[in-house]
Amino acid sequence: MEQVGEKEETGEADRVDDGTETFGADFLVRWLTHLAEAVDREADRLTELDSAIGDADHGVNLKRGFAAVSDILAKEPPATPGAVLTTAGRQLISTVGGASGPLYGTLLRRAGKTLGDGERVTRAELAEALGAGVAAVSQLGGAQVGDKTMLDALVPAVEGLRESYGAARTAAEAGALATVPLRARKGRASYLGERSVGHQDPGATSSALLFAALDETAGAEASRSEEASRSAESSRTEAAGAETSRAEGAS
Amino acid sequence: MRMLINVPETVVADALRGMAAAHPELSVDVERRVVTRRDAPVAGKVALVSGGGSGHEPLHGGFVGPGMLAAACPGEVFTSPVPDQMVRAAAAVDSGAGVLFVVKNYTGDVLNFEMAAELAEEEGIRVAKVLVDDDVAVTDSLYTAGRRGTGATLFVEKIAGAAAEEGAPLERVESIARRVNERSRSFGVALAACTTPAKGSPTFDLPEGELELGVGIHGEPGRERRPMMTSREIADFAVDAVLTDLRPSGPVIALVNGMGATPLLELYGYNAEVQRVLGERGVPVARTLVGNYVTSLDMAGCSVTLCEVDEELLRLWDAPVETPALRWGR
Numbered sequence: 001m002e003q004v005g006e007k008e009e010t011g012e013a014d015r016v017d018d019g020t021e022t023f024g025a026d027f028l029v030r031w032l033t034h035l036a037e038a039v040d041r042e043a044d045r046l047t048e049l050d051s052a053i054g055d056a057d058h059g060v061n062l063k064r065g066f067a068a069v070s071d072i073l074a075k076e077p078p079a080t081p082g083a084v085l086t087t088a089g090r091q092l093i094s095t096v097g098g099a100s101g102p103l104y105g106t107l108l109r110r111a112g113k114t115l116g117d118g119e120r121v122t123r124a125e126l127a128e129a130l131g132a133g134v135a136a137v138s139q140l141g142g143a144q145v146g147d148k149t150m151l152d153a154l155v156p157a158v159e160g161l162r163e164s165y166g167a168a169r170t171a172a173e174a175g176a177l178a179t180v181p182l183r184a185r186k187g188r189a190s191y192l193g194e195r196s197v198g199h200q201d202p203g204a205t206s207s208a209l210l211f212a213a214l215d216e217t218a219g220a221e222a223s224r225s226e227e228a229s230r231s232a233e234s235s236r237t238e239a240a241g242a243e244t245s246r247a248e249g250a251s
Numbered sequence: 252m253r254m255l256i257n258v259p260e261t262v263v264a265d266a267l268r269g270m271a272a273a274h275p276e277l278s279v280d281v282e283r284r285v286v287t288r289r290d291a292p293v294a295g296k297v298a299l300v301s302g303g304g305s306g307h308e309p310l311h312g313g314f315v316g317p318g319m320l321a322a323a324c325p326g327e328v329f330t331s332p333v334p335d336q337m338v339r340a341a342a343a344v345d346s347g348a349g350v351l352f353v354v355k356n357y358t359g360d361v362l363n364f365e366m367a368a369e370l371a372e373e374e375g376i377r378v379a380k381v382l383v384d385d386d387v388a389v390t391d392s393l394y395t396a397g398r399r400g401t402g403a404t405l406f407v408e409k410i411a412g413a414a415a416e417e418g419a420p421l422e423r424v425e426s427i428a429r430r431v432n433e434r435s436r437s438f439g440v441a442l443a444a445c446t447t448p449a450k451g452s453p454t455f456d457l458p459e460g461e462l463e464l465g466v467g468i469h470g471e472p473g474r475e476r477r478p479m480m481t482s483r484e485i486a487d488f489a490v491d492a493v494l495t496d497l498r499p500s501g502p503v504i505a506l507v508n509g510m511g512a513t514p515l516l517e518l519y520g521y522n523a524e525v526q527r528v529l530g531e532r533g534v535p536v537a538r539t540l541v542g543n544y545v546t547s548l549d550m551a552g553c554s555v556t557l558c559e560v561d562e563e564l565l566r567l568w569d570a571p572v573e574t575p576a577l578r579w580g581r
Contacts, residue, residue, distance in 0.1 A: 192471065
């Protein structure tokens with residue numbers, strides 16, 4: 001996979017972890033491109049999960065949608081972070097179909113609109129925007145956390161993102177796993193009633209991919225150990241503080 | 252996997268090309284995935300637009316034509332079409348009298364049609380929607396997203412389509428469509444799971460000698476699994492499930508529908524049992540339709556749908572229809 005740190009203009013984004021550092025549209029383009037690769041790689045697993053409690057099309061649908069997102073972002077790269085997300089969302093709605101198209105499309109579109117047209121945004125602002133997107137998804141699908149849907153991964157992930165990329169990823173993955181014992185109350189799996197218990201929700205699983213890709217895109221720091229991540233963060237705040245932090249981390 | 256296909260990615264487009272070749276009376280936009288009757292828009296008439304995942308043929312493209320749908324939007328296999336398709340279809344068939352979207356109650360279909368309705372209205376098209384939710388296997392409760400939409404789709408499209416053909420205004424066509432849905436109930440049974448082109452293996456595991464009761468039309472497992480039953484026993488179970496929910500006081504139209512891989516020999520045999528149970532329960536049958544109409548790829552099995560009719564609904568059912576899959580009276 002492509003590590004964003006290789007390019008100079010991305011160096012700034014890579015070190016972002018205190019929520020105040022800003023990044024531009026290119027960072028989000030790399031995230032969604034990276035996500036498209038991840039979805040492509042995981043498509044069969046998503047379809048397998050969907051065949052247990054749904055209709056076996058989740059992987060193939062998302063793969064088609066994110067490939068289209070990746071294409072349009074490469075061909076006509078939007079100028080602002082907000083525009084990247086709205087463009088991607090619109091593309092998902094017009095290519096995915098099913099429930100995933102409108103839901104993921106709404107997530108990204110609403111997040112994009114919330115970001116507005118600023119040229120640089122912070123992780124905290126991205127978390128805020130994705131939070132608005134998640135609220136829109138919840139309203140559109142009429143679902144809540146615990147209904148065994150993508151929200152079980154998205155809601156904790158956005159909370160985590162206020163803290164760090166790594167925390168968002170961890171929370172999303174834990175949220176997806178936590179859907180296994182739940183009984184589905186929304187979507188096609190809900191028609192199975194008790195028989196949906198014991199299967200991981202495919203939507204929550206794909207939502208976790210979203211935040212894993214974001215974490216990986218955010219750079220080597222975030223995917224390395226907690227200590228390394230903390231020291232990188234501190235080194236941005238102030239050099240002396242970094243020393244203290246590293247010492248604390250080691251003790 | 253033994254399928255008569257090239258690659259899974261082009262299954263829908265390939266089918267549409269073949270459909271276009273077989274039915275010059277239709278206008279088939281393969282690239283944008285919209286099937287319309289060739290004479291659309293028909294001046295002064297409300298246009299019915301339906302759509303849903305592919306894999307349920309002849310639903311919906313097979314029901315496009317005079318007396319039924321003005322347009323259909325086929326999605327990917329078992330996947331709702333996208334709003335762009337529906338808006339394009341609505342724009343192509345709207346004569347100014349308005350468009351009725353016929354939507355099956357599945358989350359994806361509902362969301363995409365909702366978005367499409369908003370977009371179409373922004374383009375100045377009057378849109379009404381009817382939600383089909385006839386499947387009694389799924390209880391309508393706090394814990395589910397409501398009943399699924401299955402076989403009653405055919406009744407709604409045929410009867411409301413006839414009203415539109417007669418020139419009824421949009422509100423009237425919509426209210427007739429709702430009435431048909433409210434008076435229709437279905438119950439489906441699978442004897443074998445279906446195989447989607449993308450997955451290439453059965454979507455659920457159904458061992459020899461067992462059947463799934465209460466299946467939908469997307470290869471999703473049903474509510475309950477039992478040892479194999481006879482046609483007689485299945486009819487007793489299915490018809491009683493429908494009647495418990497519907498409680499008709501007048502005559503019904505019966506649809507005995509094949510899921511794709513059950514031959515007519517079996518479907519007619521099943522229909523004999525369905526008619527027997529209805530007779531025993533004192534339900535008069537005004538009309539019966541037997542065949543593969545709302546299918547689930549190569550799933551073996553059947554569903555029964557009953558629609559309680561009054562004089563008007565029966566007259567509209569009998570009205571002429573001319574589509575690839577349903578034609579009479581012209």
